Amino acid sequence: MGLLPVEQALAMLWEHTPGPDREGLSWHHALGRVLLEPALSLLDDPAFDRSSMDGYSLKAAGTHEGSRLPVTATILAGQCPSRPLELGGAVKVMTGAPIPSGADAVAPVEDCRESGGFVELIRPVRPGENIRYRGENLRAGETVFYPGRRLDALDVATGIALGIERAAVARRPSATILATGSELVEPGTSPGPGLIPNSNGPMLASLWRGWGGRLAGETCVPDGEEELEAAIRRGLESDYLVLSGGVSVGERDLVPELLGRAGVRRIFHKVAMKPGKPIYFGRREDTVVLGLPGNPVSSFVGALLFLQSSLHKRMGLPPLAWRTRHLAERHESGGGRTRFEPAVPVDGGGVNLLRHMGSADLPAWRGAEALVELPAGRAVFEAGSPLRVLLFRHLGRETGA
Numbered sequence: 001m002g003l004l005p006v007e008q009a010l011a012m013l014w015e016h017t018p019g020p021d022r023e024g025l026s027w028h029h030a031l032g033r034v035l036l037e038p039a040l041s042l043l044d045d046p047a048f049d050r051s052s053m054d055g056y057s058l059k060a061a062g063t064h065e066g067s068r069l070p071v072t073a074t075i076l077a078g079q080c081p082s083r084p085l086e087l088g089g090a091v092k093v094m095t096g097a098p099i100p101s102g103a104d105a106v107a108p109v110e111d112c113r114e115s116g117g118f119v120e121l122i123r124p125v126r127p128g129e130n131i132r133y134r135g136e137n138l139r140a141g142e143t144v145f146y147p148g149r150r151l152d153a154l155d156v157a158t159g160i161a162l163g164i165e166r167a168a169v170a171r172r173p174s175a176t177i178l179a180t181g182s183e184l185v186e187p188g189t190s191p192g193p194g195l196i197p198n199s200n201g202p203m204l205a206s207l208w209r210g211w212g213g214r215l216a217g218e219t220c221v222p223d224g225e226e227e228l229e230a231a232i233r234r235g236l237e238s239d240y241l242v243l244s245g246g247v248s249v250g251e252r253d254l255v256p257e258l259l260g261r262a263g264v265r266r267i268f269h270k271v272a273m274k275p276g277k278p279i280y281f282g283r284r285e286d287t288v289v290l291g292l293p294g295n296p297v298s299s300f301v302g303a304l305l306f307l308q309s310s311l312h313k314r315m316g317l318p319p320l321a322w323r324t325r326h327l328a329e330r331h332e333s334g335g336g337r338t339r340f341e342p343a344v345p346v347d348g349g350g351v352n353l354l355r356h357m358g359s360a361d362l363p364a365w366r367g368a369e370a371l372v373e374l375p376a377g378r379a380v381f382e383a384g385s386p387l388r389v390l391l392f393r394h395l396g397r398e399t400g401a
């Protein structure tokens with residue numbers, strides 16, 4: 001199989017990823033979840049005519065500087081008026097309290113003097129002043145949120161304020177993450193000669209959870225047929241099986257063959273990109289299988305593009321949001337395949353590429369906040385060139401998996 005252009009690989013991945021499974025949740029437990037159905041307001045907003053200030057509700061017509069009106073009652077927030085406004089009188093109301101019928105304005109306390117049971121206005125009041133009328137923001141039955149929205153803290157609060165109780169959301173898919181390689185030691189163990197810590201496993205697990213997925217397991221497997229085969233079989237019980245390492249053409253790169261033996265249908269293997277060429281994508285029943293190259297930068301870039309895209313489809317989100325940014329400084333690099341480079345946004349809306357030593361140089365990405373695509377076949381990018389960019393610093397959203 002030849003090298004697939006990135007766009008084509010992403011399109012195939014989208015097509016072959018199953019759509020979302022629906023589940024119902026109480027709205028106030030739906031933080032980080034993606035809506036699959038429109039959410040409709042159950043209340044008018046505001047739900048009743050209410051005061052937006054502490055003040056005196058009254059009839060505005062005929063008021064002038066020096067008007068004196070008897071204060072006939074006080075309504076606190078949470079109370080209801082027991083009777084209509086008396087002609088020529090005023091009812092003291094606190095912020096958020098319902099307005100008595102017959103009143104059409106609220107004179108704020110700052111513009112009044114109260115003594116001996118009377119309120120004196122220091123200026124006339126206009127009709128409608130400081131009253132928020134029932135339904136003026138939004139009516140019951142209106143759509144507040146549309147499918148595809150990932151609910152954040154403000155959305156949770158807004159829905160609750162509008163009386164929404166249930167959310168139809170996408171089930172969070174589970175993933176088993178397998179880091180393959182006989183050179184790997186678990187984090188926290190000091191590596192012996194020739195060995196390295198397994199950093200990809202925790203990276204992929206953290207990304208997955210940050211994006212809203214559930215983690216079924218994260219383990220490290222040596223490059224031995226039996227261990228790998230058993231781990232793959234268990235991993236295929238999750239919605240996603242994500243592997244790092246062993247997908248290229250080295251002596252011990254067993255993953256593609258073992259996946260085939262386990263009944264995984266290969267959809268593509270090898271994409272025309274740098275880093276990350278040997279990416280593998282397959283499917284068995286509803287389980288999505290993604291094999292990422294072991295070099296840490298390749299794993300990260302592959303996860304950002306392919307794992308994240310697939311998860312978007314599986315969770316009912318729109319495809320990844322690429323943006324256009326202009327290169328702040330001229331950049332030269334070998335042409336050939338599409339390249340993905342670490343970058344930082346700079347003042348004025350552009351991006352700067354970070355220097356790095358290739359696909360093993362994860363530390364060079366410490367300051368990176370964006371992935372920049374350098375299109376295939378071009379070696380020189382002048383300052384000001386528009387490039388496609390994927391921002392990633394804002395994407396991690398802990399959902400408490």
Ligand code: AMP
Pocket residue numbers: 179180181183184196197198199200201244245246247248250292293294295296
């Ligand atoms: P592979 O794709 O299996 O050929 O791995 C390529 C290189 O990536 C290996 O030689 C390791 O240096 C590195 N590598 C593989 N797996 C991991 C991992 N889980 N964590 C960190 N580095 C890894």
Ligand code: MG
Pocket residue numbers: 180181182223245246294
């Ligand atoms: Mg390996």
